[in-house]
Amino acid sequence: xxxxxxxxxxxxxxxxxxxxxxxxxxxxxxxxxxxxxxxxxxxxxxxxxxxxxxxxxxxxxxxxxxxxxxxxxxxxxxxxxxxxxxxxxxxxxxxxxxxxxxxxxxxxxxxxxxxxxxxxxxxxxxxxxxxxxxxxxxxxxxxxxxxxxxxxxxxxxxxxxxxxxxxxxxxxxxxxxxxxxxxxxxxxxxxxxxxxxxxxxxxxxxxxxxxxxxxxxxxxxxxxxxxxxxxxxxxxxxxxxxxxxxxxxxxxxxxxxxxxxx
Amino acid sequence: xxxxxxxxxxxxxxxxxxxxxxxxxxxxxxxxxxxxxxxxxxxxxxxxxxxxxxxxxxxxxxxxxxxxxxxxxxxxxxxxxxxxxxxxxxxxxxxxxxxxxxxxxxxxxxxxxxxxxxxxxxxxxxxxxxxxxxxxxxxxxxxxxxxxxxxxxxxxxxxxxxxxxxxxxxxxxxxxxxxxxxxxxxxxxxxxxxxxxxxxxxxxxxxxxxxxxxxxxxxxxxxxxxxxxxxxxxxxxxxxxxxxxxxxxxxxxxxxxxxxxxxxxxxxxxxxxxxxxxxxxxxxxxxxxxxxxxxxxxxxxxxxxxxxxxxxxxxxxxxxxxxxxxxxxxxxxxxxxxxxxxxxxxxxxxxxxxxxxxxxxxxxxxxxxxxxxxxxxxxxxxxxxxxxxxxxxxxxxxxxxxxxxxxxxxxxxxxxxxxxxxxxxxxxxxxxxx
Numbered sequence: 001x002x003x004x005x006x007x008x009x010x011x012x013x014x015x016x017x018x019x020x021x022x023x024x025x026x027x028x029x030x031x032x033x034x035x036x037x038x039x040x041x042x043x044x045x046x047x048x049x050x051x052x053x054x055x056x057x058x059x060x061x062x063x064x065x066x067x068x069x070x071x072x073x074x075x076x077x078x079x080x081x082x083x084x085x086x087x088x089x090x091x092x093x094x095x096x097x098x099x100x101x102x103x104x105x106x107x108x109x110x111x112x113x114x115x116x117x118x119x120x121x122x123x124x125x126x127x128x129x130x131x132x133x134x135x136x137x138x139x140x141x142x143x144x145x146x147x148x149x150x151x152x153x154x155x156x157x158x159x160x161x162x163x164x165x166x167x168x169x170x171x172x173x174x175x176x177x178x179x180x181x182x183x184x185x186x187x188x189x190x191x192x193x194x195x196x197x198x199x200x201x202x203x204x205x206x207x208x209x210x211x212x213x214x215x216x217x218x219x220x221x222x223x224x225x226x227x228x229x230x231x232x233x234x235x236x237x238x239x240x241x242x243x244x245x246x247x248x249x250x251x252x253x254x255x256x257x258x259x260x261x262x
Numbered sequence: 263x264x265x266x267x268x269x270x271x272x273x274x275x276x277x278x279x280x281x282x283x284x285x286x287x288x289x290x291x292x293x294x295x296x297x298x299x300x301x302x303x304x305x306x307x308x309x310x311x312x313x314x315x316x317x318x319x320x321x322x323x324x325x326x327x328x329x330x331x332x333x334x335x336x337x338x339x340x341x342x343x344x345x346x347x348x349x350x351x352x353x354x355x356x357x358x359x360x361x362x363x364x365x366x367x368x369x370x371x372x373x374x375x376x377x378x379x380x381x382x383x384x385x386x387x388x389x390x391x392x393x394x395x396x397x398x399x400x401x402x403x404x405x406x407x408x409x410x411x412x413x414x415x416x417x418x419x420x421x422x423x424x425x426x427x428x429x430x431x432x433x434x435x436x437x438x439x440x441x442x443x444x445x446x447x448x449x450x451x452x453x454x455x456x457x458x459x460x461x462x463x464x465x466x467x468x469x470x471x472x473x474x475x476x477x478x479x480x481x482x483x484x485x486x487x488x489x490x491x492x493x494x495x496x497x498x499x500x501x502x503x504x505x506x507x508x509x510x511x512x513x514x515x516x517x518x519x520x521x522x523x524x525x526x527x528x529x530x531x532x533x534x535x536x537x538x539x540x541x542x543x544x545x546x547x548x549x550x551x552x553x554x555x556x557x558x559x560x561x562x563x564x565x566x567x568x569x570x571x572x573x574x575x576x577x578x579x580x581x582x583x584x585x586x587x588x589x590x591x592x593x594x595x596x597x598x599x600x601x602x603x604x605x606x607x608x609x610x611x612x613x614x615x616x617x618x619x620x621x622x623x624x625x626x627x628x629x630x631x632x633x634x635x636x637x638x639x640x641x642x643x644x645x646x647x648x649x650x651x652x653x654x655x656x657x658x659x660x661x662x663x664x665x666x667x668x669x670x671x672x673x674x675x676x677x678x679x680x681x682x683x684x685x686x687x688x689x690x691x692x693x694x695x696x
Contacts, residue, residue, distance in 0.1 A: 070594055070597060096598060097600035099598075100598075101598040103591055103595065103598075105589070105591050106591075107591035107592060107594060107595035109592065109595070109609075109610055111613050111614050111617065111691070111693055120599070120601075120610075121599035121601060124605050124609065125599065125601060125605070169599070173599060
């Protein structure tokens with residue numbers, strides 16, 4: 001398995017605290033009559049980097065989308081940062097402003113410049129003064145190494161650059177948790193690395209991350225836990241070394257042999 | 263010998279200029295006009311047709327006569343100059359009567375009113391059309407909302423002033439409430455405050471001020487509004503008022519709230535299912551049956567309301583198309599960042615949806631402006647109605663093309679400008695995506 005990045009990841013810097021960031025208890029979700037998520041139980045501590053993998057349709061995207069209420073769950077509890085997700089709009093808004101999310105197709109706002117993409121939510125949601133929001137935005141754009149693109153529009157950037165802008169846009173809200181929904185699946189191989197590098201840096205700074213991805217190199221280097229899902233349930237979870245070298249369930253073995261086989 | 267397949271390029275190639283056949287005038291002519299034998303034949307035939315048509319029309323236009331008292335005089339002059347039976351345009355009718363077509367039945371000493379009104383309209387839409395102009399011009403836009411009706415219909419100067427005051431009060435109520443209770447309540451409070459002012463207070467205030475400082479211009483009855491003053495008044499009101507209504511209707515039709523959704527859908531489908539002429543009849547005839555005795559709406563106001571609602575229903579569907587064309591990811595990204603519904607609509611969704619909808623919206627504007635001629639059905643004199651009256655005059659009886667051509671030209675200039683502006687706007691808002 002190829003290393004995703006040249007700079008060695010210093011795992012000793014990746015600390016996990018005892019504090020709970022996300023608590024999911026017996027969560028169930030249906031699309032109409034289709035039971036997408038079944039009895040999900042998951043505790044995420046602050047600073048954890050969790051990679052969720054599984055075949056398509058296994059519910060992994062739906063799971064992380066439930067955490068910031070892009071999808072509604074019908075049974076069980078989700079508690080994010082001590083706030084319970086219910087239909088209470090105040091709680092939803094609070095959680096959404098604490099939880100950043102990056103999408104497979106970036107979902108940048110094409111009619112706004114890169115800088116405006118980054119300052120929009122801080123200005124309107126956090127009521128940060130425009131100047132301050134712009135300074136923060138430039139800080140994070142520098143962090144993802146594209147400050148020089150600030151005045152361009154998303155359509156003028158490459159896929160990898162767009163995804164890094166999307167990460168910067170989320171970070172501008174100073175989230176405590178980041179969700180990644182297949183952030184590299186829509187990218188050319190040459191661009192995957194630049195996005196993963198950004199995500200690794202984020203992990204090293206202690207960000208709590210839940211990442212749906214098929215980048216197993218990333219999982220091995222950065223994750224402290226890998227979760228395998230199938231048919232709407234968590235089938236297996238373990239530390240990456242154990243997970244890849246010594247999978248327990250047959251379903252996991254089959255999946256790993258298929259994605260790592262060639 | 264085995265075929266050699268290994269290849270390594272030792273230096274990269276530089277750019278070369280393209281061949282002459284794809285650039286320059288020569289390349290263009292060959293590409294577009296004579297690219298094959300059949301295309302060449304079609305080009306020649308088409309050019310011949312264009313020549314035949316223009317050689318008929320251009321002399322008719324340019325050899326026409328501008329100075330004459332009647333059609334008969336025109337004909338005498340033609341017979342004298344070109345022999346019997348040859349006729350060119352008799353533009354004299356346009357020269358004699360253009361002011362009626364444009365200003366309707368205002369007396370000439372009142373022409374300054376519609377002229378000033380048109381200037382006000384031009385100045386007030388300028389900052390909307392060209393954002394580079396100073397924002398202060400919006401005060402003119404705001405003022406002309408109230409000054410234009412006053413100029414057109416006349417009456418006490420204090421009526422538009424107190425009416426404008428109502429809008430100002432509504433705005434401050436909106437601002438005050440929005441800061442405390444959010445956008446939606448702000449809008450409701452603003453509307454309520456303005457409505458209360460208009461229905462209960464502004465009338466008294468206006469008459470009080472009028473008795474203190476009289477300032478009045480002659481009143482013009484709605485039935486004397488005619489020609490392009492009428493068309494432009496109805497058209498502008500429909501254009502300006504229909505867009506916000508259409509946005510609300512489109513959002514309502516996209517809404518998850520069942521009742522809002524069904525109300526908006528029902529409204530749109532009802533209005534779109536009925537011809538405009540029927541609605542105009544409703545406005546002028548039927549509405550009177552439903553209103554209590556003694557309550558009299560101005561006929562132009564009634565027509566205006568119906569035309570506006572009609573346009574709004576169509577534009578709502580265009581905007582809904584724009585909303586539907588936005589990827590779901592845009593809504594999700596806005597949600598994920600914690601924006602509220604109204605913030606997301608205002609900052610993310612509507613700017614993009616409206617941009618996509620510009621061509622459709624403008625073509626609806628164009629068609630509503632032309633549809634204003636339908637008011638002739640309900641006994642208002644649109645420019646075509648005026649043309650009929652002119653033709654009924656014995657001096658100009660028998661004239662057709664010149665009058666209609668002149669009216670068509672004015673319509674065309676206005677509509678073509680709108681169309682070009684929409685293309686300019688599309689180009690300007692292009693940000694390199696899609």
